Amino acid sequence: MKEPNFVARKTPRWARWVRDGSILILIxxxxxxxxxxxxxxxxDSVAQGSSRLVDLxxxxxxxxxxxxxxxxxxxxxxxxxxxxxxxxxxxxxxxxRFHVLRIALDYESAEQVQAFVDDVGIEAPVYLGSSELxxxxxxxxxxxxxxxxxxxxxxxxxxxxxxxAGLKVRTxxxx
Numbered sequence: 001m002k003e004p005n006f007v008a009r010k011t012p013r014w015a016r017w018v019r020d021g022s023i024l025i026l027i028x029x030x031x032x033x034x035x036x037x038x039x040x041x042x043x044d045s046v047a048q049g050s051s052r053l054v055d056l057x058x059x060x061x062x063x064x065x066x067x068x069x070x071x072x073x074x075x076x077x078x079x080x081x082x083x084x085x086x087x088x089x090x091x092x093x094x095x096x097r098f099h100v101l102r103i104a105l106d107y108e109s110a111e112q113v114q115a116f117v118d119d120v121g122i123e124a125p126v127y128l129g130s131s132e133l134x135x136x137x138x139x140x141x142x143x144x145x146x147x148x149x150x151x152x153x154x155x156x157x158x159x160x161x162x163x164x165a166g167l168k169v170r171t172x173x174x175x
Contacts (some may be wrong), residue, residue, distance in 0.1 A: 036159055039138050040138055040157060046153075046154065047064065051132075051136070053101075055125050056125075056126055063101065063127075064152070068150065071152070072167070073101045073103065073137070073146040076104060077106040078104060078113050078116035084116070086143055087122060102122065102126045105133070106142070141159050142159075
């Protein structure tokens, strides 16, 4: 029997880059979907029963839709290193178009949150969340972002690091 004469074809470099890049993108999408699987779904409403928040100076605030601007809600933990690296990216969200709420969860004391704020250099208000708020928003990891429309319906959500550019794109697309 005669052996087949195979001609080895060399795959072009660009084709390997496309293949490898596609695999990486699919892995990223799969990991992101797995991380976000327990978060509120797009379209879910969180407007029912406004939430009370206390800021670090002890002042009470009501977290509720105002019908004027969408809201970016950033949940963080003061012990979270990724939160420390990403919370400053919220400064790039256009505050003329969006409310931005920075809410601490899973903390031991207000002093621990204040130390985190001082260490990172946050000048915007930071609020102390509660376990009820954590449950309402289904927060299972940090940081978690929610983008809510003017009526407090979920437009986008993600868990993990988000760059300033990523936040700008998300808010731009949601507008």
